Amino acid sequence: MSPTVFGRRRAALASAALLLAGALAGCSGSSGSSGGPEKPPRPASSKPAPASPSAAAGPDAATYRRWGLDKPLAAPPAPPATKLTDGAKGAQGGGPPVIRRIPTKDKVVFVTIDDGAEKDPEFVKMTKELKLPFTMFLTGDIARAGRGYDYFEQLSAPADGVRNGIANHTVSHPNLRTLPADAQRREICGQQDALEKRFGIRPALFRPPYGNYNDQTLAAAGGCGVRAVVLWEATMQINDMRYAEGDKLRPGDIILAHFRGPQELKGTTMTQMVANMLRSIERQGYTVARLEDYL
Template sequence: MSSRISGPIPARRAAAVTTLLLAVLLSGCSGSSGGSGGKQASGAPSPRTEPTAPASPSAAPDAAAYRRWGLDKPLAAPPAPPSAKLTDGLKPGAAPKVIRRVPTNDKVVFLTFDDGAEKDPEFVKMAKDLKLPFTMFLTDDIARAGSGYGYFEQLRGEGNRNTINNHTLSHPNLRTLSADAQRREICGQQDVLEKRYGGKPPLFRPPYGNYNDATLAAAGGCGVKALLLWEVTMQINDMRYAQGDKLRPGDIVLAHFRGPSELKGTTMTRMVTNMLRSIERQGFTVARLEDYV
């Protein structure tokens, strides 16, 4: 679910819109999934580096770092990743694997952030302090707004721990587009990200979670290996589950780059703190999605 509401917002311009946007936030982004909106140019591309380079080992964050962000203790270290990934052996140009939840018995979940409308510098500090692994799915016209792609480059972390992936050029409902239009949206963003980072990202999330056979064909032809959906959506204070009322091993959590205007005054860092507290309370930790997919 991604949101596309002129910058992923659950608080619109009027009371009726506020209600609608709250519903969008709860579902992860209107439709079956969501995204968001924005526009403007950004600076020059960063040095070319493989976007899916493995994260380099680093020391675990200390308890003091977690306490600074309102958390009682660090998350448990994730287990060693599996020896084989879900996309291993996929032939070039083949339709990508559709992944809603990662098959694992490990008590791990995977954090993903969509769109790119909110560019809170405090979240950069938080991600660095906590050494938090997450995956970004950026929409070009939204990510370019304000400080642009430079903001997300700061979030990549040591060894490109947090990768930047495809969420289309302009966040349309792909099921409403022709095959050629879908190809332009998906391949166009692949090209944008390849120019910046030196390689086509292997992961793609369709806006609103909406896709069809033409989407899969276009994505595979553009170098995408996996189409990522989700089972859990982050809300302001807690999470919403597609099944049941708690996390399950391998759940993919959908969140968004959102700020106080969309979160009823709550900051993005507070939203993430609430999310991490819930994950830890349920006996889970956070793993790096790219180590499994």
């Protein structure tokens, strides 16, 4: 399959941020940035293997209830045999593919959480007890404040032997499209280096702040080891999600949320916000899968 299918280099429209002026401030600014109807990516060529008999039992109903969910999320299906980025590296020298949604027919969505401001210890408990898969896109200057990277180390630490992914969201959260190539490289590669030094793994995934990027962004990211640039289709607010298209989730949607607490969420805590998100996912008939299993 051609990586260019997923590598739409269309730069986000700056004006799109204005469309979401009512949205919460933060890096969700251009979640509706598609300049026209989104062309759905082609399904992955390899069909996911059938779900294996679950080795590790998921959390029980009482655990879900404790965290504010009336119904458990379904166990995710077995991940596909090949990942979207397999063989995509270095294609035509054009940098990594840009991904907004994972091509799949499975009723799965992917949770990504950005920046790293709020460091709520309850959220660590919640994710461990619910065995929630998610990917953290960390901005150096934001994530390092307060309890710093130790907090994210706790969040990343294996539950059932699987780590939650740590990914790159620049050093200082600039609008990369306003920066020259060398400054973009410092923002992206500097955070690659910092995360590798702190966590021992060079991130494969990168998300540009506000979803804003250009060809220089992709070249810089590819040059320092990024395998995919991850955007999003749905943005979690306080009570529910906003969708780039339509009014509901679709298979493979990548959901953007943020590490935020009561100050930014009008009194709602991080765990309440995540519970609201998971309830909506469950109600729509989806479950949460691990992005790194597909990408």
